[in-house]
Amino acid sequence: MIAGVLIAAAAFSLTSPAFKEGGSIPSKYTCDAGQTNPSPALAWTDAPANTKSFVLIMHDPDAPMAGGFTHWVLFDIPATTKQLPEGFQAGSVGVSGNSGFRRGGYGGPCPPSGSHHYHFMLSALDVPTLGLQAGAPKGDVEKAMQGHVVGTAELVGTYQRQAK
Numbered sequence: 001m002i003a004g005v006l007i008a009a010a011a012f013s014l015t016s017p018a019f020k021e022g023g024s025i026p027s028k029y030t031c032d033a034g035q036t037n038p039s040p041a042l043a044w045t046d047a048p049a050n051t052k053s054f055v056l057i058m059h060d061p062d063a064p065m066a067g068g069f070t071h072w073v074l075f076d077i078p079a080t081t082k083q084l085p086e087g088f089q090a091g092s093v094g095v096s097g098n099s100g101f102r103r104g105g106y107g108g109p110c111p112p113s114g115s116h117h118y119h120f121m122l123s124a125l126d127v128p129t130l131g132l133q134a135g136a137p138k139g140d141v142e143k144a145m146q147g148h149v150v151g152t153a154e155l156v157g158t159y160q161r162q163a164k
Contacts, residue, residue: 012047014122014153016040018086025118025157031110032161038087039072039106044122048151051079051124054094055145057138060109062116063100070138071118072106073097076129097136104135109159117156124151 018040019025027033029040047054054077063069074084077094088106090096096104109118123145130136130144 012151012153014044014120014155016042016155019157022156025109025159030108030159037108041086043083044153047124050126050150052128053077053079053125055123057121059119060116069100071099073099073138073141075141095134097141111161115158115160117158120155122153123149126150
């Protein structure tokens with residue numbers, strides 16, 4: 001509080017120019033775009049001051065399998081990074097973990113039926129690295145994150161395939 005005025009800290013947030021929070025993810029970022037489905041551009045602001053790195057996980061909790069389906073795992077993203085461009089390629093920034101596709105990199109939404117929710121979760125960590133190798137699965141990344149998360153920002157998009 002300064003001079004009787006409460007000053008609120010800005011909230012750590014994750015956004016995309018491709019879709020709004022809770023909005024539909026455009027088909028160009030999905031399996032309906034074929035093998036070329038690029039990742040959407042992402043940007044974040046107001047990370048906690050003690051952030052040393054970030055972890056990004058994209059997960060579909062609506063997938064018809066226990067625990068849902070993970071579409072993207074990226075860790076050891078430097079704290080100086082504030083955005084990922086459309087079509088981001090693993091290795092240029094951070095370390096790519098294995099997704100549910102059993103490979104690194106982004107894999108777009110491809111729900112078998114109905115509308116699914118895709119959670120892009122960005123975690124700010126107080127360590128510069130998780131000490132994991134490329135290809136680490138989501139579970140190993142989450143275990144290594146324990147006790148180091150200083151903030152989280154989430155962006156949720158939806159996607160439903162169109163009948164052909």
